[in-house]
Amino acid sequence: MTELEQFAAPGAEWWRSAVIYQIYPRSFADASGDGIGDLPGITSRLDSLKELGVDAIWLSPFMTSPQKDAGYDVADYRDVDPIFGTLADFDEMIAQAHARGIRLIVDLVPNHSSDQHVWFQEALKAGPGSRERARYVFRDGKGENGEIPPNNWESVFGGGMWERVTEADGSPGQWYLHIFDPTQPDFDWTNEEVKEEFRSVLRFWLDRGVDGFRVDVAHGMVKEAGLPDYAPVADADSMGGGEDSVPYWGQDGVHDIYRDWHEVLAEYDGDRALCGEAWLPTLKQTALWVRPDEMHQTFNFPYMMTSWDAKALGDVIRESLTEFGGVGAPSTWVLSNHDVVRHASRLALTADNPQGEGIGPKSPGKPDAVVGLARARAATTVMLALPGSSYLYQGEELGLPEAMEIPDEFRQDPTWFRTNGKRYGRDGCRVPIPWEADAPAFGFNTTGDAWLPQPAEWATFARDAEEADATSTLNLYKQLLQLRRERSLGTGSLVWEDLGASAVAFRRGDLHVAVNIGTEPLDLGDGVTFVVQSQPFDGAALPVDHAAWYTKA
Secondary structure (H helix, E strand, C coil), X not given: CCCCEEECCXXXXXXXXXXXXXXXXXXXXXXXXXXXXXXXXXXXXXHHHHHHCCCEEEECCCEECCCCCCCCCCCEEEEECCCCCCHHHHHHHHHHHHHCCCEEEEEECCCECCCCCHHHHHHHHHCCCCCCHHHECEECCECCCCCECCXXXXXXXXXXXXXXXXXXXXXXXXXXECCCCCCCCEECCCCHHHHHHHHHHHHHHHHCCCCEEEECCCCCCCCCCCCCCCCCCCCCCCCCCCCCCCCCCCCCCXXXXXXXXXXXXXXXXXXXXXXXXXXXXXXXXXXXXXXXCCCCEECCHHHHCCCCCHHHHHHHHHHHHHHHHHCCCCCEEECCCCCCCCHHHHCCCCCCCCCCCCCCCCCCCCCCHHHHHHHHHHHHHHHXXXXXXXXXXXXXXXXXXXXXXXXXXXXXXXXXXXXXXXXCCCHHHCCCCCCCCCCHHXXXXXXXXXXXXXXXHHHHHCHHHHHCCCCCHHHHHHHHHHHHHHCCCXXXXXXXXXXXXXXXXXXXXXXXXXXXXXXXXXXXXXXEEEEEEXXXXXXXXXXXXXXXXXXXX
């Protein structure tokens, strides 16, 4: 291999090169008309995903939950929440997806449960020192009467990370740990009963045919022994991705859990996959999650959070291929998800916006919509040419921006409430997506109800409107995905090319890929024939904030 050529890690498993589409169930499609998306709604729209050209679906939480954190607070890991449907609906959905050649990955939340989970209710009743409390992280408080929390940790959602309980006799009691909301108590993953319970949960869904699991907060399940005090810097990302040595993120013990889970998945045919949500400071650390006996994929958050800068983008792609390839894993590529500002807005922000902060009416540095969409289309054009597995978030194929003008009274993210409105949180990327420009709720359902209000201007982003426009973002995605499959771009190598400091450029066989992140048009040389343009343009020079796939004579 020359110093300019980089290969994806070899292997024939489907997850090494798949394009995986994230569905946030409550915002995808609502068959019941109650304003909340559901499993039958997903089933009704599977043909649209087949037409788009994705290989698999990642389904965000749909299990039984009080919905204090949009389903990331699970009360029953072996059932479907009634707002989304039934187990029979799930079985029908997965059967219909498989019939269309689409695999299904489900979200699993093992760091914490809902406080309504039967185990936590038993823990409250059983008292200190009991087997029931040992399943969670309960500790005595400090101070003369235990009135001070066990340490100074701050919740991801704001406020303290400890909640004090009232014991059965009415007296103030122990404290329990919750990295997120007080309604989400953390499991104690040193407890063998917890480990065995989740082996059982994995097998329950594998027996129903799921093709893998996306593991929520995969870097948070083990806490440093002794639970030492720790305070993050003021501008830290909420999930800890920019900091070293955080006592509740990235502890070595998590790797033993995933080695165990790897063995469970290996019991099943079909290359079942684990994908981790692990926010870590470096790609070298991130790659530890996907060593051969651990997870199969982990999200490439350093790539997702890279600024719109040519050197930064080129560096993170090079490093990703090196570090993931060094452990025999594919790099993953992702630009948006349910926890971050949509990249059609994020790439044009002009002020710092730490992950989890969100943007709203009073945010500084709000993006220019035209610039944001141009950069988003260009970024995706580059991403879908890279070897490895790519993740798409529902609505990005329509070019949806962040919904910034949600009235305060409609906001639902716990971050908004626990910070007293100082942080907008994630509602803006979770608004129900538009399907038909002239339909109630833009086709999300037939009643016009939606759990978060949809911006009126989203009519222009509706799927039916974009299907009729050859230059739409939707048709760009379809073209990119079709060519990606035809040219097997998810596997193989790339050869880096030098088009100057303002560009990122590489070649996949005879296909050249370039993006202009400068201030002047970029000369691509002679004999150029364009295969894909991120946005239509005339001439041979690549405009600013544009990307292209092309061949050369």
